[in-house]
Each structure stands twice: as C-alpha cells, then as structure tokens.
Amino acid sequence: MNAVGQSVERADGRLKLSGQAEYTGDLRQPGMLYGAVLHSPVAHARIASVGARAAEAADGVVAVLTAADLTDIDPYYGHALRDRPVVALGKVRFLGEPVAVVAAESQAAADAAVTLIDVAYDELPIAASLETALAPDAPLVHEKRARPGSAHGLGDLPDADGNTCYSYSFRRGDTDRAFAGAAVVVEGEYTFPAVYQYSMETHTTIAHWHGGELTLWSSCQHPFLVRQEIAALFGLPLDQVRIIVPFLGGGFGSKSYTKMEPLTAAIARKAGRPVRILNAVHESMITTRRHGMTARMRTAAAADGTLLGRECQAWLDTGAYADNGPRVTATAGDAAPGPYRWQALDVQAHCVYTNTSPSGSYRAFGATHLQWIAESQLDEVARRLDIDRLEIRRQNLLRPGEEVRPGGKPLDADLVGDVEKAASAIGWSEPPARSAARKRRGRGVSVGLLAAGAHPVSMATVRMGPDGSVTVLNGTTELGQGARTVMAQIAAGVLHAPVGKVVVRGTDTRYTPYDRSTGASRSTTVAGLAVQRAAQDVLNSLLETAAAKLEAPPQLLTPVEGAIRDAGGRTMTHAELVRARFGFDGGELIGHGRVQPEGGSGSYAEGPVFWEVCVAGAEIEVDLDTGVVTVLRTSTVADVGKAINPQLVARQDEGATLQGLGNALFEEMHFAPDGMLLNDTLLSYRIPAFRDVPAAMRCSIVENGDGPGPFGAKGCGEGALAAVPAAVVNALADAGVPMTTLPLTPERVWRRIRELKIS
C-alpha cells in the first residue's frame, strides 16, 4: 500500500512515549557550563557602568560576558533589521533585556553570581505602549536606523519614522468614490493583545567552540538562517558554524529565526568551554511573543451586498527589537482585505518599536491579527442589509484563479466550498437550539487567506543503502507537527518502499542540505517537494539498473512494493538493485532534490507559494449575567490539496483551534506603563487546558489536489488559528454582543453587555 495518503504511525511517537526522545535540554556536553542571564530591571536607560569583578570572583564562575567582550565582532543581529546587540550596548531598551551573562560550573552558581553584577543605569523616558511610542514627542527606542538584515525578503525598506521601523501599504482603485457610493459603511477601532506562544520547551541552546569552529545545539526552527546570522556576527565562514537540532518541544513560531544563540555562543567563546543557556518560562516570555495591535477599519458595501471598498490602518507593537515584525506587519496588511472582490482598497500597516519585550512570529501571524476584524465588519454589513452571512460571502468571495493581489499568486482554493463546509458542520441551516434563561447562543463563520510558504528554497538528499533502507536528509525541524513522518511517507510513496524502511534524521547543518526555514506552513509543500524530487532521483537510478539487469525497456518497468517489476512479472528488490549496480554488497544510491523559485525571484510580492486557507465556524453561548463565553462547537477546514497523512492534518487543526480559543477568549500579556510584564508565569498567564475543549470540534479535510507541493499537497496548521477567533467573535456578535477588543474575557464581555443594555 502506498504510504502517501495513509495515517501511518508517527515515526517519533514511541520514542517520545518512552521518554527517550532527546531535546536540547537533555544533552550534556563534556565540560559543559551553565549560563545565567542578567536582565535589565528597567525598560529604557543608558548604561553608565557594568561591574563584573565580584561575579567573576564568585565560587564556580568561569566567565562573565559583558558588552566589553564584544569589541572584536560586529555585535548586531536581526534577520529583518540588524538592530539587536548580543547584550545591551550603551543602553537597554526593554525591561528584561540581557545585559550580562555568567557561565559557571553549576546552574546554582551561575544564578547566584548573576546577582553580584553591578550595573548603573541612567533612566530614560519610557514608551511602553503603542500610544506612547506613537506620540509626537515620544522617546526614541532606537536613535539610529538599523541596517537591513540578511533575510527580510521585503524589497527596499522605507526609512524609519520616529519609532515606526517599517510600514507596509497598498492602494487599489478610488476609495473616496467607493465609500461615497455605499449604501452601508461599517467602521470601528480594534485592539488585539500581545500573546505568548508558549511552546512547552523553553528556548534552549548549547554552544561549544573547538578549533575556531562553533557548534550549537539549539531548539531552533530555522537552523540555516541561524547559521547565517551567527556566522555574520562572529565573522566566520558558514561551514565553520554547525547547528544541530534535537527534537523541539513545540515551536509555533517562537523558535523561528535567531533567539538565544548569539548570547550562548558569545559566553562560550569567552569561557572556552561548552555553555548551556536554558530559559525559564519568564525568560522565554520576554524572548519573543505575538505583536499586540491597534487598528482602524472601514468597510463600504452596496445595497445588494456587493463589497465596494475597505480602508485599514494597523499599528503592530514589535517591542524593542524588530525580530520578524516587518514580515508580520506586511502579512497583517495583506490579511486586511480578506479574500473578497473590491473596487477600492487603502491599507497601511505599521511596525512600531516600544520599550517592551520583542515580538516575532507566532503561528498564523498577521492573519490572526486582522481576520477577526475584517470578518466582523463583513457580518455587520450583512446584518445591516439583512443578508444571510453565508450568502454575502458566496456573493463576494474570490473564485479559484482570481487575483488576490496584483502581481501575486492567484487564488488556488475553493473558498466558497470551504466556508459552506465550516457552516454546515456547526448546523448553520438548523434552527438555533434554545438557550437557558439569561444565556444567549450565536453562530459565526469566518474566511481568510494567509500568504504561506516563505521563500521557496529547500534541498533534500535521499540515500538508499544495499539493504534497501532509505535515509532522508532534509532541514525541516521536527517540532511536533510530524515533519519526519510526512517526509518519510513522501519518500516511501515515490519509491514504493515500505514506510518503515525510511528514516528521517534531525538537522545537522554540517551534513543536512539547506532548507530555508520551518514555518509559514511550508514544510510539506516546499521541503516535501525537494524530498519528492530526491526520491524520484533514486527511483530513476533503480529503474536504470533494473532496465540493464532485466534487459527490459524502461517504459515497461513498474515500481512495486520494495521492488521494480518488468512486464513479464520478474522483479528485483531495492536491495538487489543497489547491490547489482555496484557489483557487491555495498555502495548506495544518492538522490538530490532541489526547490527554487520558478520564473521569478520568489519574493514576498510575487508569492506566495500558496494561499493557506483560514476557514472556521463556531457556535457559542454567552452568559448575560457573568459575561462568560462558552464555545459549544467549532469547525475548521483543512484545505490541503492532498493529505499526505490525514490524522496529522486533523491534529494540526485541533491544536490550532485550541490556540485560537486561547487567543480569542483569555490569553493576554499585560505590560505596565513602566514596561514590566505583569503576568510572566503560568499562574497568571493561562493557556487552554483539557476543560477548554469544546463539546464538538470538527475538522473537514478538503483534497482538491490544487497545491504546488508533492502529490498536489499544500500546507496547513496555521489557518485555523486565524479563523477560529474570528468565528468566535462573529458568533458572539450574532448572540447580540459585538466586540472590538480581544481577548473576550468575562469582564470585558460583561461590561459590553451592560453598555449595550442587553437584558
């Protein structure tokens, strides 16, 4: 049976179930020291002095790293903007910023010594919110414009303006005319909170310098981009920086790009021994997070429900350093129109520095920020025009092949079919069930698109040994999504090999071929295509050998389970073919697969590789006396072209649904005006638990074979996170409580119920 399309068992499942799977924090290198970071206690200040002598003299301490140790390197990194120093240089820009690092013989010794470092700060005015950072006289988080990083992929970056480090805008048509001719205009101001990704494994890195070369074991999603940034920092050739990626305990974007690697490499360089830095949760929470946002939006429609125009301005709080903020901002801007036909659009999205911890990638970024706003305005248009909310979507949704944005990839999905599935799964056409007294029920659906795939560059190598066993080398990080299983299925599917004969190893940049990144739902589609091509290369060699040995024309040869068969029914197994080719029990077939931009630069503007579909439905019940919103059922649509492993596809949607419910209902990082994160533990920052699972969760898998990946596949796993909050917001509005601020905490909903005098 061909492995592709089967819910085969996870390749790493039993290893993880037995506790044997190794994560970075489980590794011990000989002579390894333990690192502890000194975090700034203030959000914005000049550093007057750093005194490290007492810490250096403390028991067990081997080295203390301060800014003074960075004079021989270019100390700034950042793939979008090179704005971040390895440790604070001259000034600190957020409360918690690393100022110094101690390496000691034990974690306890390092933790104790860190308290002995004496830093004098001259405090500066603080801009800890979008409002203060955008004020005319706002203190500047960065006085100088940073150099562009090596992987921003956003073309020419505009000049900075105050604390705005990047702006993305586009206009189409004449919005004045569109709004002037409208029968209905809906407008509003909206707030989306800062959210923590909370991968259960915190950021963990071990660095070891040996013979001038640097090896890093790191919980990173994008090892090749980390290698590039580390090499640039320390002035090393790429091949003298080696990144090894063990299993990751979740990522969700929090481990994308460069995080703790520069700091760990720098202290290990000074200590002359391997050093590990293992973040506590409160440290990971200030390492990266999702952008908080404020936005304004206006939507105009004709009396028959035809959408006319939309204007949107959004300001995303990227914290003290850009990290992936510019890309998040651009993706948010692209999500503002939604997948609809418009006469006119005017969208501006701004990425704003503040004196808070840096924001970066979190699953479905940009789309999660805007979809709930865009879709709630569409519902409001439908309500005012008395049009069914599903019908107005049918009426205005783009059809496959239609332009989503000028010069970019046309729509490659059946969104009408998708949203109808999501609606039907929550009983859209059934009469609403009666709610208890003082409770109201509502239903909502939402549709959106997420530009997916990132830059389409991935390589893979497939090796087949003389026993017929297959090894796949590909740089995709296994962070829980099941990449190793899916890559094995793809290779097995091409080769007609038993999936159990295929092994996929973790990344070691010394041996694993280049893969841009593990994110943007790209792995199955882009890296999977490289694996498919590499496996095909091996299959071609097998066919070539079979043609010679069986003296059969190649076109009459058929791959069958573990073998090649000729028209007469004679077969040679994979092992026999490899041995026959080399004339002894040895040798191996090596196949190469490469994915690169086809007919274009592969840039963001010309992309995306595919449009990830963000479609969901939700039914909720709201308690008018308490403001508690209970999600009764959810539906999501995984429009994946071809499900290589349907069970893993469903898991992606289920996980994204729960994260979406967390984002919609209660997850929110609170920063005080002085820049302090007030809820930096799991006691005060709650994530969804078993009790938050809705009574019914339905994931529909749509397989239209319309993806650019292997076997017609396209990625999934992020769309539901953007779509579920929007569906919940729309369901709550359907119950009579329209909301413009997330999360939908009981207090916030209760206040709104009082404000609207709902009884």
Next chain:
Amino acid sequence: MTERISATINGEPFTGEVPAEELLLDFLRDRLGLTGAKQSCEVQVCGVCTVLVDGDPVSSCCYLAADVDGRQVETIEGLAGTDFHRRAADAFMRHAAVQCGFCTAGMLLTAKALAARGTGGDRDGIAAAMSGNLCRCTGYVSILDSLTELLGGQP
C-alpha cells in the same frame, strides 16, 4: 547542607546524600540522568515534570529530592516496559496523541495514577482529572480519545 535519603527509584534502591534544597526534577535529570521528566513552568501548572511518588502524581519541579526519603518514585523510564505503558502507548499511537512529545511522559504518569485509583472512563471526568497536565500541540482531543479508551474499561 545535604540530607541522606534512601528511596526506590523505578524499582531500584537509591541511597545517598542530596543537597537539602535540590529539587526532585533536578535530582532525577542531572544526578540520575532520567531526562524523561521535563522542565517548563516551574510553578506546578503545566505538568511536564510529573512523576509518581508512592503512586501519586507530583510536580517534581516543586518537590524536594530529600522528601522522597523512604518513598517509591516512578518516572517514565520506569513506566516504560510495563503492561500499562504498552497499552497506553498503543492508544496514544492509534490516536496520534503525541506531537512534540514534551508533555507526553507527564500525561502517561498522571494517567497511570488515575488508572490505579480506578477513575472510570467518563470523558468529562478524565478531562477534569487531567487538568494539571497541559499540552500546547494537540488540542487535547486525541489525548482524551486515547485516555477514554485506555481507562474506559476500568471500574
């Protein structure tokens, strides 16, 4: 200051000195090399450091190693290979209830304690009893399916 303890760890006797302030999690991971229990929240919320002490699930991140004196400790390394683990692993594999795997050991150990207590197979009851174990990957449904199947037949 150290304390002398005698305990049974995964069926094996352990006698030795431990620092009085050492956490059970660090003791297991750093001293004994039992890295199946993981560190995450450090405040007894997430459950990834769960181990069994005399059969009860505890958060080893907030439990002193010295306090296992005279007790039996079971970690995932000890659970692995038992009949319960085989049945649990089969259920988790069937439902693809393992993703990143960081929470998995804690889930299985809490489930073992539930099974030993004879907590029945009611889905809501299991969900309530498992509320001390978080998972950020799966959406919980597959874990609930696995545990309902696993514990469903129990009295």
